[in-house]
Amino acid sequence: MIVTINGQALEAQPGQTILQLALEHRISLAHFCYHEDLTVEANCRTCLVEVVTPGDSRLPIGEIVPACTLTAAAGLAVDSQTDQAISLRRDNLDLLLSHYQPHCHDCPRGGSCAVTEAIDQDSLDLTRFASSATDYPQVRLGKAIEYDPNLCIACNLCVKACEAVGVGYLRLAGQGVTNRLTVTDNPAVECVYCGQCTLHCPVAAIREQSDLSAVEAALANPELTVVVQMAPAVRVSIGELFGFPVGKNLERQMYAAFRRLGFAKIFDVNWGADLTTMIEAEELLERLEHGAGLPMFTSCCPAWVRFVEEAHPDFIPNLTTSRSPQIQAGAAYKTWWAETAGLDPQRIVVVSIMPCTAKKHEANQPKLAIDGLKPVDYVLTTREIASLLRKHRIDLARLTPADPDRLGEYSGAAVLFGASGGVVEAAMRTAAFHLTGDAAVTIDWQVLPEQPTIRQATVVLGSRRLRIAVVSTLQSAKQVLTAIRENARTYDYVEFMACPGGCVGGGGQPVPTSRRIIRQRQAGLRSIDTHKTNRLAQHNPAALEFLDYCAKMPAERRRQLLETSYAMTGSLD
C-alpha cells in the first residue's frame, strides 16, 4: 500500500507503523521511547504527525497522532512539518527535556545523541519551562554501570531491555514527575552488569562508569608503560560512530589510533582468546574423558557468570575454570611479557577496549589479582574509546592503517569470540585438531523455531559425538538451564552469552544497536575469520610460547595465571 509522509509517497507493509516507515526511509522524526526490537511505548509523544488525508485510517483531518502508534493505511497521508505538528512536538520535547542538564563534557556516549539531534533539528529551548529536576542521588551498579535519575526521561526503554535480556532488575517508579528510574525491590533479582540498559537509554541517564580520565592520566604519565588490547567485537562496530558502514573491520585503523593516543604497545584481546580456546578445549576433553562436570559451560561472559553465581549456583561446577581472554592476556603481559621486556609489572597499565560493561566489573575482581596486581587495570567500552578519539580529534578515516605488536597477532578462530557461537566454534577447531590432527569442523546448526538465540548441533570429532549448544540472552539461558536440569545429558558443551547475538550486541557497543545491526556486525567478524590464513588457536606462536612458560611453572602458579574459581554469592558481591 502507498502511504505519504511529508509529501513523499512510500510503499508500506501491512502492520508497519508510520514511524517505522519514516525511519526506514531516513525521514527524520524525533523519537525518545521507540526501539525497533521492543514493543511500542508511546509515552514520549514527540514523533507527532498531522493527518492530511485519512485514507483507510478514517482519522479526522488535522488530527495529531504519534507516528509510533499510527499503523499504515492505504491512502493515508501525514505530515510532520505542519505548524501544529511542529509546535506540539516542540512543546513536548521542551517539556520532556526540561529537567535535562546537557552533560556532553563527560558523556561517554561516543557521539550518537538523540538530545543534541533534537536540539538542532527541532530548535529546542530547554530553558523554556522550569526544570523538574530534583536532587536525586546518582546510583552505581557494581563497578560497571551508573545512573542519574535527574536525567531520566521515563521512556522505559532500559526497563524493557533489562526484562528482554532476562534480568528484570530495573524499573520505573513514582507518580507524576517523580516517575524515574530505580531498581527492583525484589531481593532475589540482581543486576548482572550486562549494560543492555546503557545501550537503550536515549539520553545516557544510565551509562557505563567511565574510566576515561583514569586512562588519560595513565597515558600522560611517562613512568608507566600503557598497553592496550581490543576485543573482537569492537573492530566491527566502532566505525558506526564515525560514519562507516555497520560491520566494517577497522582494526588496523584502531591500531594506528592507539599509537596516536600514546599507547606503548598494541596488543589484542584476540591473542588472549587463542589462549582461552586452548585452555578451555583441553578442559573440555578432560571432562569428556572423565565423564564429569558435564555439560561444560563457557565462562568468558562475566554477566553470564554473575547470573550463574547469583541465580543458579547449582551450575557453578559446570562452568569452565578457564579465565576469560582479557584476564589471561593481562596476566601474560604482567608476568611473562614483563620479564621478557625487562619491565616492572607494577609500572605496566593494561587497558582493555571492550563491547561490554560487565568486563569493567570482571577486571575489578580481587580474586583475579596476580602478585597483587590487577591483570587488567581499566576497561573502556566501544563508546568510551570513540569519545576519546573524538576528544583528540582522531579521524579513523584519515589514519594510515597500522599493525599490532607481536601479542596482537591472532587466529581467525579468536575473532569469532565476538559473536554468539564463536567460542564453541573455536574450541571445536582446537579439539578436532587435538583429536584428529585436522581442524576442519563443520557444524550443522539447528536453530530452534522462532528463537534465534538458541542453536544446537551434534559434532563428530574422531570417535566422539559432541552435543553442543549456543545460547544468547539470559532469558534463553533460563530455558536451556531448565532443560539441562531435567536431563543433564542434553548437551556436552554449551556457550552462554548474556547479550543478544553475543558481544557484538554487548552493552558497551555503539547506540543504536538492534538485531538488524547485530547481524551485520556478526557478518563482519565472520568475514575476518574467512580471510585469515591461520584459523586455529594452536597456530598462534606467541600464545604457545606463553603456555610453554606456564607449563614450566609450578601447578599452583599455572592455575593462578590461567584459571579462576566461582563463589556462590546469592546476593550482591
Add this chain to the structure above:
Amino acid sequence: MNPDTLLAAMAAAGIVGRGGASFPTDLKWRRLKDLGRPIGAVVCNASEGEPSVHKDAYLLDHYPDRVVGGMVVAMEFLGVREAYFNINRRYFERYGRHLLSITNQITADRGWIFHYFIEEPSYIGGETGALLNAIEGRRTQPRLSPPSPSIQGIRGQPVLLDNVETFYDVDRLVTGDFQPTRLATVTGPVPAPGVYQVPRDSTVNAVLVATNNRPDFTFFAQVGGSASGEVINQEQTTTYELTGCGAIELYRADTPPYQILRRWFDFYAAESCGKCTPCREGAYQLSRSFAAIGPAGPLPWPLIRTIVRTMKRTSFCDLGNSLPVPVESYMKNVLGMEVAA
C-alpha cells in the same frame, strides 16, 4: 431472562455506563458475547478516584446486594465464574465486610470466585487499562489501545468491566424495580451536600432545586466530576443536563480564579501516573508555576494555554486529555475568555 431479551430490556431502559462515558451497556455486553471467545472475568470498577464523587460509596453502603446482583447477571450472561472488585481501599475498609458476606455466600452456593483488588485511592486507578494492569500486578498505568483493554483484559482474556452504578441499574432491571433515575453527588458550599436519586435527564438546576441545594448566592458549577467535569455558569444550569458520573460541585461566583485553577493543576500534577510527557511534565509546570506566583500574582495565561493545548492534543490517555475540559470551559463560561476550538 434469555440473553437477547436481557439486552433488549437494557436498551429499552436506556442503561448506560455510569463511570462517566455513558456508553450503552447492551452494546458493550453484546460485543463481548459476540467475540465467541471465553471471557475471563466480570470486573466491577469501584475505584471512584475523582474528588467530590461519592455515588459508588453510597451504593456499596446502601445497596451492596444489588451491585453484586448485577455482577451475577453479567456472569450468567457471559458464562463466567470469576469476578473482580477493583475497590478503593477506603471503601473496602468501610463496606468490605458486608460485600464479602454477600459474595462468600455466592461462592458457597455456586462455587464462583470473587477477587477483591484493593486499590490505593487514585484517579488513574479507575482508568480501564491501568486498572487491569494493576490487577495483573503491573504498574497502574494506561495501556496502549488497540488491542482494547476489554478484549485483551486479564492474562490475555477478555473481561467485562462496568461501574458500580451500572451493575446496580442492571439488578434493578432484572428484579423489575427499574426507575429512570441516576445518582447525583452534590458538593460545595450548599445547604445539603450528599448523594441523591434524581430523574436521569434532570437539568443541573432541577437537581439543585429538588435537593434543596439551590443557593441564594451567585455561583457556577462543575458537572460530571470535580477533576474532569465541565464548568458552567449559573444561567447554563437551567438547560444543562447532568452528565458524566453525575457529580455537581458548586462554587461561589467570587471564588478567585487562582484558587479554582490551582486546585485542578495540583490534582493533575499529583495524580498523573507519569507515563506520558504532556501530562507528567505539563501538569507539573502548571502546578509549580501557580505555587511560585502565589494568590496575588498575575495568572500565567500563555503557559496555561500552551500546556492545556498540548495535554488535550497529545496525551496518552483520557486523564491527560481531561484537564482541558474544566480549564477551557471555566475560561469560556465563567471568565468569558476566548478559547481555541
